[in-house]
Amino acid sequence: MIPEHNVFVGNLNAKLRDTLWLQILAECRKENQLVKPEAILLYSMNNEQGFETKMEGVPYRHVRTIDSQQLIAIPEDRYQYYEDKRKNPSELIDIDDFLAGKDQS
DSSP states (O other), X not given: OOOOTTOOOOOOOHHHXXXXXXXXXXXXXXXXXXXXXXXXXXXXXSSSSSEEEEEESOTTOEEEEETTEEEEEOOHHHHHHHHHHHHOTTSOOOHHHHHHTOOOO
């Protein structure tokens, strides 16, 4: 794994992890943000995979459980929109307009 900014790794007990996650959810859900924060939480769990995944603020990704395995899915029609938005956050265009093929000018 390559360390990046805003990536935090630690060994927290469940109570502290859940408290921090609630604070992260509150930050991600604030209104009137130009670019919404994104958060992904991975933590050890006594299951087949050995971990559990939670996501917030990542509208083009979602966790799907297939045969007791958690997988991260990206709907194909939304991938390009959010990739473009990440590269040029000042060029806002509504997702519905993008999917309909409307130009942003």
